[in-house]
Amino acid sequence: MTFTTSLPGTAVLDLPDPAAKLTTGSARIAGVGTATTERSYSQLELLDLFHITDPKVRSVFLNSAIERRHLTIPPEAADGTRVPEAQGALLTKHKRVALDMGARAVKACLENSGIERSDIDYLCCVTTTGFLTPGISALLIREMGISAATSRVDVVGMGCNAGLNALNATAGWAVANPGKVAVMLCTEACSAAYVMDSTLRTAVVNSLFGDGAAAIALIADTPDTAYVTSGAPGGPPSAAGSPRILGFASHLITEAIDAMRYDWDDDQGKFSFYLDPQVPYVVGANAEQVVDRLLDGAGLRRSDIAHWLVHSGGKKVIDAVRINLGLTRHDVRHTTGVLRDYGNLSSSSFLFSYERLLKEQETRAGDYGVLMTMGPGSTIETALVQW
Template sequence: MKENAAKHYSVPWPVSDDFSDYPTILGVGTATASQKYTQHEVVELFGIEDQRKRAIFTNSAINERGLTLPEQAEHVETQAELIAKHKRQAVTMGAEALKNCLDKIGATIDDIEFLCCVTSTGFLAPGVSALICQHLSIPINCQRLDVVGMGCHAGLNGLNAVSRWSKDNPEKLAILLCVEVCSAAYVMDETIQSTVVNSLFGDGSSAAALMRSKDSELVYAKPKIKKFSSFLLPNSLDVMKYSWDDEHGKFSFYLSKDVPYLIGRQIETIVGKLLDELPVKQSEIDHWIIHSGGKKVIDSIKINLGLSPYDVRHTSSVLGDYGNVSSGSFLFSLERLLAEGVIKSGDKGVMITMGPGVTIESAYIEF
């Protein structure tokens, strides 16, 4: 492999016509912070007068976001206060999303045998999975996994782990829970960089219930997960990162303006690698479930894959209604697709997430 070649890892499962061989997403539930703000309200709340900075908010294609902000806008939260907010809101939103998911599939807390929690907006030990288990009285022998700090692409990394557990444990219920309190990762200062970050992200949580089951009625016309693929862009570790900021005494997120173009340049190759070894062409994909990374990211993917506005309708509408809710964004889009009533048995789909690294994760699903 050439030194500058992108690293790509593709992990297919044995192809079979028997859907019971594949884990199925039985249902999805979501939740956001109870406080909602329009972009105009955020601009006014923080007294942003610079016209360039105001335009970053108003041109973001975001209408409203759930955010957990201090009662006094001028109060600068310490890192300790941000961690406490992350812990408090992760449990609140996570529990709501999980219960919403269980209600949709007619399951109960006692049915959960595996729980994977994904987050990047705060480090805790015990982690979010233990806190959620205690808060909801999930059985004490429930197996758990915490995926921490991977970023916006981590939802598919977590789904990969949950899918493999489900494949090895048929007829048992597994849960993927993504919880991102993005307002606990904000830095308030006068820079354009912070303005871009603060205009984009929202607080949200999403949960997916998985099972490998032979019950055809249970899994009919629901996503069967058939293949995962990972792609690490070369020489891109510093263009999107979350690291300690000495000046502010807290962690802060850096997002380069080049990210949409880096992703767009590689996305066709990435989808090609995902579908490689499968009897499926890109033109045969019926549904696209893509991370709501931002207007420019969505446009770049859409243009480079030749997708229509209809193809990315849920990705765009989730961005507009919630902002970028990081690792769980793609499940917000999947929830809308499942509720839409357009899916037919045998339909094909691709899920795509992207985040720090720059890493792009993808998965192939069939309904």
């Protein structure tokens, strides 16, 4: 008898009867938790706080489909302007804000899943909005009193798509260590990645991002809970609140590798994020092939998917993906709702949508869902789950 793989993250054992397969492990999402910074601002408040009067810049902010964002803005100077933040100050802010939000998101996740922090065996931390050595994972273990024996990894600098890149690795660890708890945290202090000037380039970025963190806990089936299936993708459905991760599919749009990038601005003396205006259309045009590849691997069609959780990358990005995949506005209601209430939360955005879906209590056992994130590379990442 030999091991084979029917879908990423699900190992199966060949048996004499070809109609029966024994699933020896698949990662399940046991819980989710989110956190933000304390203060949120409307787009109009931000324009006034930073004394932005340029009609073109104001139009970018006010036509973003974003109502409020949680941000940690610099203090006010004596003349009423905001104190400029050098790169060192931004990195200090990143450490403070990302760690605080991250700890609260992990706590919320553990409460949601009924797991104790002493149960955590693996911790994967994702961030794009700052650089730390040691990374967030080590700092969080010390901050929260998590066991020093916990295995850990930091995913840094991959961008808004990184949540699914990390989920792939975290699910793989869970499957390789059945019964043990793996936690993935995406913590993005986007307030620590801003450049304030009068250009439209920075206006697009500054109108979009917000501070947020989200964590999920994964546990894989142990051999004694394995089950026999008869051809159903990945095995029988799980409980309605605990979806299994069936597989992943990725697509790197190499011709647009510079369309989203975070590089050094000599004039400002800090890192600056660049977002090409054509990004929404490039992402939209490539969405079909990666989603269809994800579903083909499970013998599914788009019409079989009950729940779509797409990264809240921006109004134009969401519209481009929705139109190219033939989705309805209802299909992406959580994506647009997160954008409206929080802005783009980088790698943590899709988990805010996932949490909203669970609170809606519309999932049913057997339902399929597609998770999708997009970011620098340019990259589209997808995952297939089943409740």
